[in-house]
Amino acid sequence: MISKIYTAIETKIPGPLDQALADVLDRGTDAPVKVFFRADDIGVSSRNFTRMMDLFLKYRMPLCLAVVPSWLTRQRWEVLESYVEQKNLFCWHMHGYAHKNHETQGKKQEFGPARSSENLFRDLSRGQARLESIMGDHLAPFFTPPWNRCCLEAMNHLKTLKFKAVSRSMGNLPPAPEGLGEISVHVDLHTRKDKDALSGWTALLKEMETGLATGCCGIMIHHMRMNDPAFLFLEHLLNLISRHRKIQAVTFQNLF
Numbered sequence: 662m663i664s665k666i667y668t669a670i671e672t673k674i675p676g677p678l679d680q681a682l683a684d685v686l687d688r689g690t691d692a693p694v695k696v697f698f699r700a701d702d703i704g705v706s707s708r709n710f711t712r713m714m715d716l717f718l719k720y721r722m723p724l725c726l727a728v729v730p731s732w733l734t735r736q737r738w739e740v741l742e743s744y745v746e747q748k749n750l751f752c753w754h755m756h757g758y759a760h761k762n763h764e765t766q767g768k769k770q771e772f773g774p775a776r777s778s779e780n781l782f783r784d785l786s787r788g789q790a791r792l793e794s795i796m797g798d799h800l801a802p803f804f805t806p807p808w809n810r811c812c813l814e815a816m817n818h819l820k821t822l823k824f825k826a827v828s829r830s831m832g833n834l835p836p837a838p839e840g841l842g843e844i845s846v847h848v849d850l851h852t853r854k855d856k857d858a859l860s861g862w863t864a865l866l867k868e869m870e871t872g873l874a875t876g877c878c879g880i881m882i883h884h885m886r887m888n889d890p891a892f893l894f895l896e897h898l899l900n901l902i903s904r905h906r907k908i909q910a911v912t913f914q915n916l917f
């Protein structure tokens with residue numbers, strides 16, 4: 662499903678939105694700030710995947726790619742690998758194991774409290790091993806849990822497996838244990854559930870303001886949920902950020 666915010670865009674970004682976005686970026690950057698983009702649910706090439714990657718290349722903007730181990734095969738990697746030579750731009754890392762919910766109540770989690778410690782460890786370690794065997798040293802030691810949530814036990818296992826940091830939504834609990842970094846995302850471009858475009862854009866700009874105020878704003882992308890207006894907005898945002906004097910676009914590797 663496509664987020665309702667994109668019903669406000671047809672063939673160009675409306676002037677008031679363009680202005681509001683420029684204002685938020687300028688207001689939030691009295692001091693230099695960092696921004697990163699994180700694209701989830703990676704593993705299978707598609708028209709939208711290629712379109713997203715080509716946009717990041719066009720603006721020479723870095724992107725963190727969260728790859729689902731059980732979706733990736735050698736054959737699929739051979740297709741994605743054409744982007745690997747852009748080594749400084751792309752940070753390939755792990756996104757769950759099978760992207761399956763295991764919680765029977767509450768919010769969805771693949772690595773939540775409903776599972777035994779043994780099962781959490783098994784899926785994290787076999788996911789890591791599978792990606793390493795296919796991607797070799799192109800795999801970076803970072804973990805994005807599906808739905809941006811995971812439990813403390815899972816994060817302790819990540820430490821054991823030598824991951825450097827976990828990337829979740831800002832403020833998600835429990836906090837990462839000592840020795841495991843936390844890389845928060847603040848802005849959701851494509852999986853939001855606003856009731857209409859206006860309230861959605863107001864909320865999104867607020868997310869961006871909050872993220873910029875932390876000094877490192879994380880922006881989430883779900884390419885499978887993008888339509889033409891969503892691509893138009895992403896290109897607009899990449900263009901603004903790539904030219905902004907006080908914003909430095911980074912990957913997880915630049916942060917740790």
Ligand SMILES: [Zn+2]
Binds near residue numbers: 701702756760808
């Ligand atoms: Zn996901």
